[in-house]
Amino acid sequence: MKIDRVQRQLLSELQLNARVSNQELADRVGLSVSPCWRRVRDLESSGLIKRYVAVLDRRKLGLGTCVLVNLQLKTHDARVTDQVERHIHSRREIVECYALSGDSDYMLKVFLPDVESYAMFMHNFLLKLPEVATVRSVVALREVKHDTALPI
Template sequence: MLEEIDWKLLDLLQADARLSNQELAERVGLSASSCWRRVKALEEAGIIRAYRAEVDAAKAGLGFHAIIHITLTRHSGAVVERFTQEVMRHDEVLDCYATTGAMDYHLRVQCRDLQAFNDFMERSLFRQEGIAQVQTHLVLRPVKVQRSLPRP
């Protein structure tokens, strides 16, 4: 179970992972060495998995954004394994979630443009055996994109 001070550190790092240890320590009221030990413990426990830069996709030339809903023909180990391996091969797939409900998987895909998206679909999902249904929803604009986790 995380303590309040750990959550404060996580909140700060999720907002700006470039904060120095000294800045973190000052903002949460710890010594630099105590702060470093707590952050190191969060890393070693796997709570902090990585530090990354957030990139503006459109400014980086990836202006096409879609959500794809997939239904498989069956849920045998071989079909699921083939599908997940195919998803993992493509950088265009940013996220893939296996879910309950009418659709089995939900993919978030980012591409340069409609042609690049069509190329991705034709060389990947449309050739994949075991897919019964594909529904694509174009993202018109983000309404809420939250990068930091809420506190439990």
Template sequence: MSDFGLDPIDLRILRALQADGRLTNQELADQVGLSPSPCLRRVRRLERDGFIRTYRAVLDRESIGLGLTVFVDIKVEKHSRENAMALQEALTALPEVVACHMVSGTADFIVEIVVADLKAYERLLTERLLTLPMIGDIRSNFALTQVKTDAPLPLTHLEREARAGKAGR
């Protein structure tokens, strides 16, 4: 058992559901080597304990007309907790923002924005982002091609801990 309370079977469940969240309980149980009832109990515990946050479909951006991905570096105008919080709230409210991270370095935030095209990004930039008073600087980086997106989270560190915990008993 790892420090996170996960054993190798839990990790197999997490890996399988990251690969295909639409697995039936029977299919999942077969994949991880459990009968359906204990498998379902484990999945419910993983959900309840917050390891599994949600289930959703990952849409193909191009297929639904969102062909432009922009990574935006944003610097806060005057560094203060209030400005940072206000900017976080404003960015979170924009549906075009699909990811936002407060970072260290030259930018304060790195934001992933998905829009239909350059014209749509120009509108978002001029009508929404540049009107926010707490923004001091914006740098836009346009994705030329997607190499890897929406990948499952790596679980190797948890596997090592679970093996070490099992060996320590």
């Protein structure tokens, strides 16, 4: 979808602070209040803005350990991938999942309190999935960059 300069500015500002007032947003992008409000509503209606969320501090919530997990499946038919994806969706610890090309079939990002919690998660969930052939885990030592804003 092609977006114009003002839409790009609106989206950039809202990615930084979605709670900004319509008046302040209008001032920042050089519009009056009513056209600004309409343009934001159009961005919402078009689906470019999917939803508004709060970005939480996972460490303050006791989720200080981030583990990246690669899964390799035993087979690759649609029934198997659908089943694995249903299992993945059922677990709140898994905050992101990507289907991959290459040696692994899926990469998961998992947030847990500590490494012991991950060991239990792996033993009680990942290793019990009958469709999974191998599980490879990497524990993140520190977060170098985490940004929710898209490069528009």
